[in-house]
Amino acid sequence: MNVLNHIIRFELMSLWRDQTLKLLLVIFLAAGVYGIYFGKFEIEKQEARIAVVQGLERNQFDSLVAWVGLDTTIHANKKNFERAISPTGVGRERHFTYYVTHDTPPLAGLCLGQRDLFPVYYGINITDLARQVNVGELANPMKLLTGNFDLSYVFVFLLPLLLISLFYNLYASEKEGGTLSLLQAQPVSLTTIFLGKGILRLLIVWGVSGLLLLIGFVLQGISLTENINLFSRWLSVIFGYSLLWTILMSGIVALRRGNSLSAMMGLGLWLVFTLITPALLNLLVNIKEPVPNRAEVIHATRTLNDQIWETPRSFVMDRFNENNPEFGLIDTSDFNKWYYAGLTLLDEEVKSRNADIEKQVTRRQEWLSRWDWLAPAGVVHEYLSELSETDRDSHLRFITFLHEYHNDLKTIYYEKIFSSQTFNRDDLAALQSKIGD
Amino acid sequence: MQRLIIRKEILSSVRDVRLQVAGIFLLSLMLVAVLVGRQGQQQIQKQRAEAQATMYDKWVNQGLKHPHSAAHYGQFAFKPKSALSFLDVGIDNYTGVSVFLEAHRQHEVLFSAAQDSNGMTRFGEMSVALVLQVLLPLLIIFLTFNVFTREREEGTLKLVHAQGVSMRQLFMGKLWGTYLMVLLIFIPVVCIAYFVLNRETAGLDPHNTGKFVALTLSYALYFLVFILLCILISAFSKSSTFSQLVLLGLWIVACIILPKATTNLADKIHPIPSQFEFRESIKEKVSNGIDGHNPSDVRLAELRKQTLEEYGVSTIDELPVNWSGIAMQAGEEYTDQVYDQEFSRIEEIYKKQNRLSEWVGFINPFLAIRNLSMAIAGTDFQHHVVFTRAAEDYRRAFVKKMNKDMEVNHKPGIAYGDYNVGEEMWSSVEPFAYHLPKLGSILKNQWRSVSALSLWLVVLFALVPLYIAKVPKL
Numbered sequence: 001m002n003v004l005n006h007i008i009r010f011e012l013m014s015l016w017r018d019q020t021l022k023l024l025l026v027i028f029l030a031a032g033v034y035g036i037y038f039g040k041f042e043i044e045k046q047e048a049r050i051a052v053v054q055g056l057e058r059n060q061f062d063s064l065v066a067w068v069g070l071d072t073t074i075h076a077n078k079k080n081f082e083r084a085i086s087p088t089g090v091g092r093e094r095h096f097t098y099y100v101t102h103d104t105p106p107l108a109g110l111c112l113g114q115r116d117l118f119p120v121y122y123g124i125n126i127t128d129l130a131r132q133v134n135v136g137e138l139a140n141p142m143k144l145l146t147g148n149f150d151l152s153y154v155f156v157f158l159l160p161l162l163l164i165s166l167f168y169n170l171y172a173s174e175k176e177g178g179t180l181s182l183l184q185a186q187p188v189s190l191t192t193i194f195l196g197k198g199i200l201r202l203l204i205v206w207g208v209s210g211l212l213l214l215i216g217f218v219l220q221g222i223s224l225t226e227n228i229n230l231f232s233r234w235l236s237v238i239f240g241y242s243l244l245w246t247i248l249m250s251g252i253v254a255l256r257r258g259n260s261l262s263a264m265m266g267l268g269l270w271l272v273f274t275l276i277t278p279a280l281l282n283l284l285v286n287i288k289e290p291v292p293n294r295a296e297v298i299h300a301t302r303t304l305n306d307q308i309w310e311t312p313r314s315f316v317m318d319r320f321n322e323n324n325p326e327f328g329l330i331d332t333s334d335f336n337k338w339y340y341a342g343l344t345l346l347d348e349e350v351k352s353r354n355a356d357i358e359k360q361v362t363r364r365q366e367w368l369s370r371w372d373w374l375a376p377a378g379v380v381h382e383y384l385s386e387l388s389e390t391d392r393d394s395h396l397r398f399i400t401f402l403h404e405y406h407n408d409l410k411t412i413y414y415e416k417i418f419s420s421q422t423f424n425r426d427d428l429a430a431l432q433s434k435i436g437d
Numbered sequence: 438m439q440r441l442i443i444r445k446e447i448l449s450s451v452r453d454v455r456l457q458v459a460g461i462f463l464l465s466l467m468l469v470a471v472l473v474g475r476q477g478q479q480q481i482q483k484q485r486a487e488a489q490a491t492m493y494d495k496w497v498n499q500g501l502k503h504p505h506s507a508a509h510y511g512q513f514a515f516k517p518k519s520a521l522s523f524l525d526v527g528i529d530n531y532t533g534v535s536v537f538l539e540a541h542r543q544h545e546v547l548f549s550a551a552q553d554s555n556g557m558t559r560f561g562e563m564s565v566a567l568v569l570q571v572l573l574p575l576l577i578i579f580l581t582f583n584v585f586t587r588e589r590e591e592g593t594l595k596l597v598h599a600q601g602v603s604m605r606q607l608f609m610g611k612l613w614g615t616y617l618m619v620l621l622i623f624i625p626v627v628c629i630a631y632f633v634l635n636r637e638t639a640g641l642d643p644h645n646t647g648k649f650v651a652l653t654l655s656y657a658l659y660f661l662v663f664i665l666l667c668i669l670i671s672a673f674s675k676s677s678t679f680s681q682l683v684l685l686g687l688w689i690v691a692c693i694i695l696p697k698a699t700t701n702l703a704d705k706i707h708p709i710p711s712q713f714e715f716r717e718s719i720k721e722k723v724s725n726g727i728d729g730h731n732p733s734d735v736r737l738a739e740l741r742k743q744t745l746e747e748y749g750v751s752t753i754d755e756l757p758v759n760w761s762g763i764a765m766q767a768g769e770e771y772t773d774q775v776y777d778q779e780f781s782r783i784e785e786i787y788k789k790q791n792r793l794s795e796w797v798g799f800i801n802p803f804l805a806i807r808n809l810s811m812a813i814a815g816t817d818f819q820h821h822v823v824f825t826r827a828a829e830d831y832r833r834a835f836v837k838k839m840n841k842d843m844e845v846n847h848k849p850g851i852a853y854g855d856y857n858v859g860e861e862m863w864s865s866v867e868p869f870a871y872h873l874p875k876l877g878s879i880l881k882n883q884w885r886s887v888s889a890l891s892l893w894l895v896v897l898f899a900l901v902p903l904y905i906a907k908v909p910k911l
Contacts, residue, residue, distance in 0.1 A: 031694075038701060049711040114559075117531075117552050119712060134537075136545055137712050140787045141531040142794070142818055144551065146700040147559050157693070260681060261455065264579065267685070268459075271572065276466065278560030279567060283470065286477045286550075286562070293488055294548040295513055295535040299495070302537070306510050310502055361553045368557055378557040385556050392555050 003188050007196030008203075015200070021166070025208055028162050032154045032212040036219045039109035039150040043220075046104060046120050053099035053121050061435055064096065068425050085423045087126075087416040088336055095125035098435070100405050102398040105389035106227050107234070109220045110213075111152035111381075113390025116144060122402055126413045128343040129406045130301050130350035133399075151216050152384045155238050156377050157274055159209065160245045164266035166201045167249035170194060172259040194253065202246045209238045233387055241380045274377040281371055281378070289367050292360040297353045304349050308342040316342045323348065327418045340417055344410070351403075358396075408434065442602070442610025447618055450580055459576050460622055467568045467626045474523035474564055475633045485515040485534065493868045501857040503847075504839035505765065511539030512835065514828035514869045516546065519815030520634055520645050524652065525566035527816025530558060536825070538832035540839070541769065543776045546825055565626065566810050569656050570803060571692050574663050577619060578684045581667035583677040584611045585908065590677060604905045612668055619660050627653050642815070642873040651876055652813045658890050659806040665897040666802075672908045691803045699797045699804065703790035715779060722775045733768075740767050754849060762844030769836060776829075784822055791818055798889035805889040812883045815873050819882055827871045835866045 015021050067084035070077040089095045101121040108115060119137040147153070171194070174180040183193055213234060217224050224231060252265045308316055320341035321327075372379050385391040412431060416423060423431075450456050492513040499510055515535045522529055533546035551558050561567060588594040597607060631649055642648075667684055674680030710718075725732050744763055745751060753760045791808075798805030811817040847856040880887060 041705070049713065052711070053713055114551075114556055117549070121713070123713065123716075134544065134547055135712060135716075136533070136547060138709050138715055138783060140700075140704070140709065140790050140818070141528040141549075141821065142787070142791050143700045143704055144531040145528045146697050149694075149697040149701060153697075161689070259678065263681070263685075264455065267575075271575070275560070275567075275571070276563070278557055279563035280469070282554075282558055282560065283473050283477065283563040285554075287473060287480060290480060290484065291550045291553050293484060293535075294553075295488060295492070295515070295537070298537045299492065299513070302510055302539075303495075306499070306502075306506070309506060310500075364553065365555050368555060372557065375557065375560070378560055381559070382556045392552075 003192060004196050004199070007188070007193055008200045011197050011200050015204075021204075024162060024165055025204075028154075028158060028208060029212060029215075031158055032151060033215060033219070035149055035151040035154045036110070036216045038148065039112055039216075040220050042112055042116070042148065042150070043104055043109040046115070050101045050103065050121055053123065054101060057097070057099045057435060060096065061432055065425075065428050065432060068423070068428055084428065087413045087421075087423060088340075095127060097123045097125050098405075098409065099123050100402050102395070105394070106222050107230055107388040108390050109222075110150065110216050110234070111384040111388040111390055112148045112150050113152075113385030113388060114392045114395065115390040116148065118395045118398075124402070124406055126406075126409050127340075128346040128350075129403065130346045133402070134298065151212070152381060152388075154212070155209065155241070155384070156381045159205070159238070159242060160270050160274065160377075162208075163201070163205055163242060163245040163249055164263070164270060166205070167198070167246070167253060168262040168266045169259050170197055170201075170253045171256050172262055175256075176259060198246065198250055198253075202242060205242050205246075206239055209242065210235060213238070230387055234384065237380060237383050237387070241376070244376060273375065277375040278378045281368060281375055284371075285364055285367050289360070289364040291364070292357045294357055297350055297357060300349055300353050301346055304346055305342075308345065313338045316345060319345055327414065334420070336417055340414060344414075347406075405434075439606055439610045439613070442607060443614040443617065446584070446611055446614025450615075450618055456576075456580065459579065463568060463572055463576060464622055464626065466563070466572070467565050468629070470563050470565050470568060471523070471626060471630045471633065474526075475630075478518055478520070478523040482518040482520075485517060488535070489513070489515045489869065496866070497860060497863045499863060501859045503853055503856055504842045504858055504862065505540065505761075505853075507858075507863065508540035508836045508839040511537055512832070512866075512869065513537055514824075514831060514871070516821075516824050517871060517873075519820070519873055520636075520642055521648055521652065521814040522816045524564060524630060525810045525814035525816055526562045526564050527811030527814060528818060528821065529816045530554075530562060532821045536828050538828060538835075540765075540836045541772065543773075543780070543829055543832070546821075546828070565630065566807075566814070569623070570659075570806055570810065573619065573622070573660070574692070574803075575688060576622075577615070577660065577663050577667055578681070578688060580615050580618065581611075581664060582671055582681040582684050584615070584668055585672040586674050586677040586680055589909070604908050605902065608668065608672065608901060608905055608908075612664060615664050615668070616661060619664065620657070623656065623660065644873075644876050647876045648813050648815075648879075651880070652810065655806060655809050655813065655887075655890070658894060659802060662802050662890060662893045662897060665894070665901075669897065669900065669904075673904075691801045695797070695801050696794070696804060696807070699794045699801075700790070703793040706793070707786050707789045709783065709786055715783065719772075719775055719779050722779070723772050727775060727778065733771075736767075736771065737764060740764060756849060759844045759847040759849060762840050762842075762847060766837060766840035766844065769833070769840065773833060780825075787818060792885070795883070795885040795889075798886050799892065802890060802893050805886040805893075809883050809886040809890070812879050812886075813876070819879075820873065823874055824871060828869065831869050838866060 063080075064084045067077075067080040070081045070084075072078055072081050083089060099121050102115075102118075104120075116137075116139060119135060122133060122135070124132045171180075174183060183190060186193070213231065214224075216222075217227075217231065248269055249266060252262050252269075255262075255265075257265070316338055324341075324344065372382075382391065386393070409431075412427070415421075416427070492515075496507075496510070496512050499507060502510070513535055516532070518529070530550040533548050534550070535548060536546040537544045583590075585594070588597065598604070634645060634649070636645075670683055670687075671680045674683065723733065726736070740763070741753070741760075744756065744760070745753075748756055748758070750756055794804050795808050798808060808817065812819065842858065842862065843856075846858075
């Protein structure tokens with residue numbers, strides 16, 4: 001152990017005098033800091049968008065609350081009062097638009113993941129959700145294709161390159177520099193010497209990565225004390241990934257080849273694991289488990305909608321009464337009751353259709369996860385986006401929340417609509433609490 | 438003499454086991470990409486064509502109903518997967534694939550493949566383009582980084598020179614030797630790709646062969662540029678290690694780092710409004726007029742006055758035609774104007790962003806070939822725009838037809854539910870058909886990338902006679 005310590009200490013001294021190492025570390029850190037700022041920029045853009053819709057929602061709801069107290073003996077106040085108390089709304093802007101937002105998770109700026117593919121807010125009212133979620137956020141597909149230069153990118157793609165450049169000449173430089181025979185003449189075995197050199201390099205990479213992650217927390221204003229758990233889990237993923245590349249590079253060093261060939265083999269491994277295998281898996285999964293045709297859901301919606309409008313009202317009411325006994329038996333004479341009952345049918349239909357579609361997507365993921373050990377870079381990226389809650393599942397959780405939110409709203413509104421009541425001041429106060437602060 | 442040098446270059450490379458392994462690896466990778474990719478393209482295209490036919494069938498067989506109800510029942514447009522897309526998937530996984538077409542509203546083209554995939558999808562999809570743009574240049578680097586430095590290090594450069602070979606001859610020999618070898622890997626794949634090309638979709642794109650040739654030539658040009666660049670750097674490098682380091686560094690910057698940085702910069706220079714701002718702006722313009730001083734109720738009153746005057750009557754009830762039909766079509770045409778304005782504003786921002794990366798092609802040939810390749814393969818943003826427009830034009834035409842029928846045939850006094858039309862009307866609307874842009878318009882649109890690659894070639898060739906004599910021989 002003492003010998004190993006000794007080797008590491010001296011290797012550190014000689015590495016410290018080497019300008020290349022410093023240059024590499026500076027480049028790596030610079031790339032990391034750029035990634036941190038880029039992630040911050042993207043997240044701030046999303047947050048600004050969220051703030052706009054939240055502010056609008058709050059202002060508009062404040063108006064409703066003010067209007068409910070209006071003196072209706074004055075004619076000019078009548079319309080606004082009606083708008084505030086009517087659960088079905090009045091006029092062209094029939095319904096109040098609630099904005100449900102996918103608030104930024106604490107570490108989202110470090111790994112943007114799949115978050116840029118989906119809207120971070122939906123404007124919804126109490127009509128069917130089915131036709132209100134068919135929107136996307138505006139994004140240039142070229143940008144989505146090129147991807148994000150965030151901190152996770154630096155760790156997944158550039159960290160292995162740093163390790164490769166630290167390791168590739170470990171053996172060859174001794175040989176080509178003529179110092180190998182000197183080392184062999186030492187009482188310590190070559191393996192121990194190279195082990196020491198290797199451990200030191202891994203420690204340097206670990207240190208720099210930890211430092212970079214810490215810089216990321218500081219520059220993005222993420223609280224370390226509140227997220228210490230996430231910090232350590234990020235760190236362990238990165239440490240594990242570095243260890244994997246260290247092992248791979250040690251294998252190449254153990255082959256005892258020249259500088260150029262070792263570098264080529266390292267680069268080859270990097271190409272295979274970060275570029276080629278993920279790309280091959282993506283190609284194959286499209287054939288094995290094709291992307292589902294989601295237009296079918298829209299088709300189902302429009303077909304049902306067509307039936308609702310083109311057939312007698314009993315079509316809707318029979319189905320609605322069966323599925324929603326809590327509202328009591330609703331008759332067909334009232335347009336509003338029939339109309340909202342019809343919208344509920346649409347949502348129920350879409351829910352079951354979407355479940356089928358999601359099963360197909362799950363089969364895609366399952367196929368991928370069977371083979372993803374071939375693409376460690378992909379796995380690491382997925383881990384990091386899971387920890388940062390920017391993966392696809394995080395979006396799905398948001399969608400589930402959106403459905404629950406919509407359901408809660410509907411329960412409040414539909415109780416009024418189906419019993420032909422209007423909102424009073426207390427009802428609006430209860431609704432206001434759903435908007436949050 | 439030159440032929441001798443070319444032969445020597447090829448022989449010494451072919452005998453190199455490392456290059457043999459790398460070459461065979463790349464070849465098999467491209468074969469897999471061609472065969473699996475082509476199967477995927479066919480599968481997706483089949484799925485979409487079937488969906489398109491099914492949806493049209495549903496439209497024709499929707500039964501008796503009011504034409505406006507039919508306009509709301511609506512139709513679908515599915516984006517065809519271009520025959521060449523298996524060579525370069527481009528942005529295909531990040532754009533929507535289908536759009537619902539109905540009265541009053543221009544819906545978005547929705548459901549990208551990336552949204553139905555996990556994070557792995559961000560690593561890209563294997564295609565011939567990926568191999569040709571990113572991996573083959575790496576092989577070129579390993580073929581060329583020491584072509585001059587090794588001769589110098591082994592002292593053979595002086596010997597060759599003493600035998601009366603001019604530096605220029607030597608340079609050209611090495612250039613064409615390497616180029617021939619690259620073509621040796623490239624051409625067979627091209628031939629196989631052309632052989633398996635999906636010809637069932639010929640109706641979709643009758644210019645496949647021309648585009649295929651253009652794509653091949655573009656890559657041939659790109660390789661020549663890249664080889665020239667590598668050999669020039671090798672010729673002026675002090676040592677093999679140095680030239681290898683420089684070339685690998687350039688490769689990482691050009692293929693991995695610069696593309697991301699360019700797109701991010703473009704996004705900062707030309708920011709995109711949010712979906713919320715976009716929708717609000719449309720809503721605002723529809724209700725208050727495009728100029729902000731022409732509210733919808735004023736527009737409607739104006740239309741009513743005009744229509745009454747036109748038919749010489751004083752009330753709506755006296756009109757011989759259906760007022761709702763006229764009002765709806767007028768409303769439709771006004772919102773169309775708003776949609777056109779707003780959608781093209783967004784498209785223009787995207788195009789400005791993309792143009793930046795086309796300009797950077799003059800600095801980074803990788804970006805030039807990337808943009809050119811996906812344009813010719815029919816998988817770039819412009820193709821998406823053309824599809825979106827075609828679908829929107831189709832929507833406007835059939836909605837107009839429904840409104841016109843309502844205006845003329847739905848006589849006043851008859852209740853909405855009592856005027857119905859059927860299959861004859863529905864089938865008089867032709868199915869949605871979309872044709873890919875022609876090669877000429879694609880190249881015109883990509884003139885920056887074409888000029889960037891050509892300029893690179895011209896400048897590099899011009900550099901050779903200027904500097905070749907200065908190549909150090911020791």
